[in-house]
Each structure stands twice: as C-alpha cells, then as structure tokens.
Amino acid sequence: MTVVTYWGAVYLLANKRDGTLYLGVTSHLARRIWEHRTKATPGFSSRYDIDRLVWYEVHERIDEAIAREK
Template identity: 60%
Template structure:
C-alpha cells in the first residue's frame, strides 16, 4: 500500500517505552524516510526518535490534524496504552514498508 497523499497521524519512539514523537503527514513513507535520515531535524533528530510504533490513516487531512493535536495533549500513559493496544511488541512498523531494521 502506498501512503502518498494519504493523511496519517503517527507516533515514533526512540526505543521501547522511550521518547515519543507525534506527527501528521500526507505521505507517511516519505516522512519516515525524513526522520530516519535526520532530514526532519528538530526534536526527532535530537532525541533519535525514528521507530514507527503506531499510525492511523484518515480520509482527509483536517481530521488527521485534529487527531494529532488531540494526541499531543494526551499524557504519556495514554500514548503508551495506545501503542500497546495495537503493537504490544513495539515492532518497528516501518520495516513492513521496506525500511531497514534500526540498531
């Protein structure tokens, strides 16, 4: 499945139970590539937050942006529970799209 022009909200982690980053994009694969190559800069580069541990697809960008803002306001425990509900092993979901395994 291609995520080009598909609004997605996503959570990256530095490691299992590590630093979390919540973002929104219209091209998930390109955005993950930016995070992995440090082209995204900022928070994700500084804290080495590169593992895709959760994402949610939306039909339109506006609801995706609203959801991103909602998740950013959540406390850490709620975000961890959200990840564990769908990805209890903290598998790097980007590997399912062909990205290399992170060390």
C-alpha cells in the same frame, strides 16, 4: 482557509522501548518516516534519535488527521 488533500495520517514514533515519543501528522507517511530515519531536518526527533514507527492511523482527509493529532 483549510487545504484538503486526499488523505492524511497521524503517527507515533519512539527512539526505543519505553523511550521518548514523537506524535506527528503527514500527508505522505512513507516519505515522512524516511525523513525521520535519515534525519533530513533538524529538530526534536533528530535530536533524540526518534525514528521507530510504533503506531499510525490513516484518515480520508488531512484536516481530519490534524484534528485527531490535536
């Protein structure tokens, strides 16, 4: 069963110019970027200090955003 929310976003973060990249998907872009910047959860992006939003794409449904990310 797929849970569908109103919208979703695919986003790309970097730690510096020509640095390490992180691709993600979320249903709340502003909150998720805040989580990356404050290192709210341990993981790849916090380990490599990845918190600069360099690109995003909004979709009407979260399942479309997930498909785009893949």
